[in-house]
Amino acid sequence: MQPPDLLMIPGPTPLPDVVRTALGQPAMGHRSPEFKAILEDVLPGLQWAFKTEHPVLLYTASGTGAMEASLVNTLNPGDRVLALCCGIFSNRWADIGRLIGLDVTCITVPEGQANTVASLQQALHDDLSHPPAQRYKAVMLTHSETSTGVLNPLKELVRCIKAHGALSIVDAVTSLGAAEFAMDDWGIDLAVSGSQKGFMLPPGLAFLAVGPKAWEAHKQCKNPGYYFNFTKTKKAQAIFTTPYTPSTPLIIALQAALTLMKKEGLPAIVARHATLQGMVRAGLTQMGFSLMVPNDDIASPSVTSVYPMAHLSAPDLRAQLKQRFKITVADGQGVLKGKIFRVGHLGYISERDVLTTLEAIKRLV
Amino acid sequence: MQPPDLLMIPGPTPLPDVVRTALGQPAMGHRSPEFKAILEDVLPGLQWAFKTEHPVLLYTASGTGAMEASLVNTLNPGDRVLALCCGIFSNRWADIGRLIGLDVTCITVPEGQANTVASLQQALHDDLSHPPAQRYKAVMLTHSETSTGVLNPLKELVRCIKAHGALSIVDAVTSLGAAEFAMDDWGIDLAVSGSQKGFMLPPGLAFLAVGPKAWEAHKQCKNPGYYFNFTKTKKAQAIFTTPYTPSTPLIIALQAALTLMKKEGLPAIVARHATLQGMVRAGLTQMGFSLMVPNDDIASPSVTSVYPMAHLSAPDLRAQLKQRFKITVADGQGVLKGKIFRVGHLGYISERDVLTTLEAIKRLV
Numbered sequence: 001m002q003p004p005d006l007l008m009i010p011g012p013t014p015l016p017d018v019v020r021t022a023l024g025q026p027a028m029g030h031r032s033p034e035f036k037a038i039l040e041d042v043l044p045g046l047q048w049a050f051k052t053e054h055p056v057l058l059y060t061a062s063g064t065g066a067m068e069a070s071l072v073n074t075l076n077p078g079d080r081v082l083a084l085c086c087g088i089f090s091n092r093w094a095d096i097g098r099l100i101g102l103d104v105t106c107i108t109v110p111e112g113q114a115n116t117v118a119s120l121q122q123a124l125h126d127d128l129s130h131p132p133a134q135r136y137k138a139v140m141l142t143h144s145e146t147s148t149g150v151l152n153p154l155k156e157l158v159r160c161i162k163a164h165g166a167l168s169i170v171d172a173v174t175s176l177g178a179a180e181f182a183m184d185d186w187g188i189d190l191a192v193s194g195s196q197k198g199f200m201l202p203p204g205l206a207f208l209a210v211g212p213k214a215w216e217a218h219k220q221c222k223n224p225g226y227y228f229n230f231t232k233t234k235k236a237q238a239i240f241t242t243p244y245t246p247s248t249p250l251i252i253a254l255q256a257a258l259t260l261m262k263k264e265g266l267p268a269i270v271a272r273h274a275t276l277q278g279m280v281r282a283g284l285t286q287m288g289f290s291l292m293v294p295n296d297d298i299a300s301p302s303v304t305s306v307y308p309m310a311h312l313s314a315p316d317l318r319a320q321l322k323q324r325f326k327i328t329v330a331d332g333q334g335v336l337k338g339k340i341f342r343v344g345h346l347g348y349i350s351e352r353d354v355l356t357t358l359e360a361i362k363r364l365v
Numbered sequence: 366m367q368p369p370d371l372l373m374i375p376g377p378t379p380l381p382d383v384v385r386t387a388l389g390q391p392a393m394g395h396r397s398p399e400f401k402a403i404l405e406d407v408l409p410g411l412q413w414a415f416k417t418e419h420p421v422l423l424y425t426a427s428g429t430g431a432m433e434a435s436l437v438n439t440l441n442p443g444d445r446v447l448a449l450c451c452g453i454f455s456n457r458w459a460d461i462g463r464l465i466g467l468d469v470t471c472i473t474v475p476e477g478q479a480n481t482v483a484s485l486q487q488a489l490h491d492d493l494s495h496p497p498a499q500r501y502k503a504v505m506l507t508h509s510e511t512s513t514g515v516l517n518p519l520k521e522l523v524r525c526i527k528a529h530g531a532l533s534i535v536d537a538v539t540s541l542g543a544a545e546f547a548m549d550d551w552g553i554d555l556a557v558s559g560s561q562k563g564f565m566l567p568p569g570l571a572f573l574a575v576g577p578k579a580w581e582a583h584k585q586c587k588n589p590g591y592y593f594n595f596t597k598t599k600k601a602q603a604i605f606t607t608p609y610t611p612s613t614p615l616i617i618a619l620q621a622a623l624t625l626m627k628k629e630g631l632p633a634i635v636a637r638h639a640t641l642q643g644m645v646r647a648g649l650t651q652m653g654f655s656l657m658v659p660n661d662d663i664a665s666p667s668v669t670s671v672y673p674m675a676h677l678s679a680p681d682l683r684a685q686l687k688q689r690f691k692i693t694v695a696d697g698q699g700v701l702k703g704k705i706f707r708v709g710h711l712g713y714i715s716e717r718d719v720l721t722t723l724e725a726i727k728r729l730v
Binding site for chain 1: 369370372374376377378379380385386388389390391392393394395396397425426427428429430433437460461464465466559561567568569588589590591592594608609610611612613614615693695696
């Protein structure tokens with residue numbers, strides 16, 4: 001006998017039964033009145049989740065697709081941009097930017113540290129030595145850096161970017177539906193998220209909230225592409241349809257997930273993730289583990305990165321957890337592969353799941 | 366009491382129970398050994414379906430995303446290309462091409478007609494008056510044009526393109542798993558398909574088969590983009606993973622669908638679609654309907670476009686079929702909206718479904 005898998009990774013999240021049921025429903029035509037009614041419900045639901053009155057574009061893609069979409073739809077080759085880098089996923093902003101011909105400057109902090117307001121302010125201050133037309137057009141940053149478990153001070157960073165005049169382009173993939181996030185109140189211009197994280201869905205949908213300043217930038221954009229084109233997507237969504245065939249089962253499941261999320265409420269969702277985070281951090285510390293992000297103030301509510309012990313390597317711990325208890329925790333990524341393990345506590349995760357995981361790890365230490 | 370919906374549209378196809386069950390399974394980590402084992406099975410399975418020994422790239426996107434991917438990964442802005450246009454979806458090749466800066470020439474035939482070898486040969490002959498470096502780099506064409514129900518003579522068209530030296534870039538979205546198709550034997554350089562058609566899956570995955578000449582072209586490509594980047598995708602798939610988080614449930618379901626398809630066998634799948642097509646065409650003709658594509662030789666095995674009768678408009682027929690029998694047939698698209706109806710017979714459709722649909726239409730005539 002084997003128990004079902006317990007996924008304690010920073011996405012894909014485990015799935016609520018109502019989501020699984022929705023995914024397995026019979027096929028629905030994407031141009032049917034029934035499907036239109038679902039879009040009439042989920043598109044405002046996404047605005048609710050981002051806390052925005054502006055359009056949230058819905059793509060059949062992973063979050064990376066929406067990251068690329070946000071750059072190609074608002075910037076032009078040669079534009080100078082600043083990327084705040086603190087791990088694999090924030091580095092991706094710089095990689096995508098360079099590949100599409102942007103002139104990318106990075107502020108990079110070591111793994112486990114957060115980007116700081118002070119270094120951003122310095123860079124934006126230095127930028128004023130450039131003529132206005134050659135200043136940073138955008139700053140790309142990451143709310144929760146999934147590869148290290150760092151939560152950047154998004155609200156404060158965005159305030160600096162706003163004062164400078166650049167667009168703020170935010171990866172909120174593992175923060176939306178887990179950490180406090182307020183698109184409009186914080187003045188964020190563009191924010192990207194994905195279905196397989198706080199939304200308690202499988203991967204396959206990406207969400208892109210676009211504020212008015214980003215729409216203005218889009219109008220100046222020469223190569224917005226086709227599939228991810230903001231204008232085409234906005235025009236279709238305005239009449240509650242999609243420009244191309246969307247992944248219907250994921251959108252039907254999104255309706256089910258948003259219903260759960262609204263019932264719980266965003267403040268309770270944020271509080272739940274804070275509780276889970278606190279349990280994981282306290283529990284592992286008590287067992288003698290060292291956390292990669294010792295400072296609670298910059299620790300992600302979605303994932304906790306942990307150094308292994310001398311007598312128990314990260315790969316061994318992960319393998320034993322999986323073999324003996326069918327619990328999956330994530331490996332490190334890039335240079336951290338095999339060096340740390342990451343406990344996800346994101347999405348459809350309860351206190352009971354965290355208790356179980358901590359108790360299982362305790363048996364291995 | 367209402368019976369379940371019967372979707373007789375050219376995609377999304379109805380779903381087999383094993384596919385629905387696969388979609389609703391618990392979440393699986395996309396970097397787990399279990400998921401890797403699935404990719405080890407489905408990637409060769411896709412090669413089997415395309416009849417190719419070359420890589421088939423798997424994208425979390427709709428077919429349109431893969432169409433754009435095939436152009437941006439093999440061509441450069443300013444390149445001259447030829448588009449064979451015969452309806453909404455083949456026109457999309459030209460639209461995408463222009464938007465990404467290609468120099469697009471179209472050969473357009475009226476709705477309901479197929480692109481011909483003669484006009485292609487003429488255009489390719491005329492092209493020889495250009496210096497070699499300025500000749501057509503690619504010809505984009507569509508196997509089954511979903512908006513009209515035309516099947517183009519793909520094998521013969523590709524033979525001409527090959528003789529000329531241009532890349533053949535083929536939309537096989539509604540033909541793969543329905544019509545005869547042979548990537549390698551016919552010498553096709555790039556072919557795109559989607560999950561929600563012959564593969565009996567929901568929308569959300571796109572498949573892109575890339576032959577050796579297309580890989581050579583890719584090496585010369587200056588702006589291949591990030592999310593759809595051929596090199597990144599090929600590199601990841603070579604070790605049975607994906608560069609970014611894929612839509613795991615759709616890939617798990619793809620394994621189930623490919624198992625069904627292999628059991629039936631490609632010749633039997635093609636024969637089944639031919640039978641369904643024949644039943645629909647004969648049945649509707651006997652009732653007095655006129656077919657948009659009267660010539661059997663260029664009729665798609667996936668969808669049949671039909672003119673309404675004087676006393677029964679297409680919108681009325683569609684509405685009554687839906688209200689009284691819960692059967693959905695598709696509307697016309699673009700200029701054909703409201704002017705025709707389209708009966709899909711693609712994917713998870715049996716003779717029984719066609720009999721039912723014909724009998725229901727007979728009650729309305």
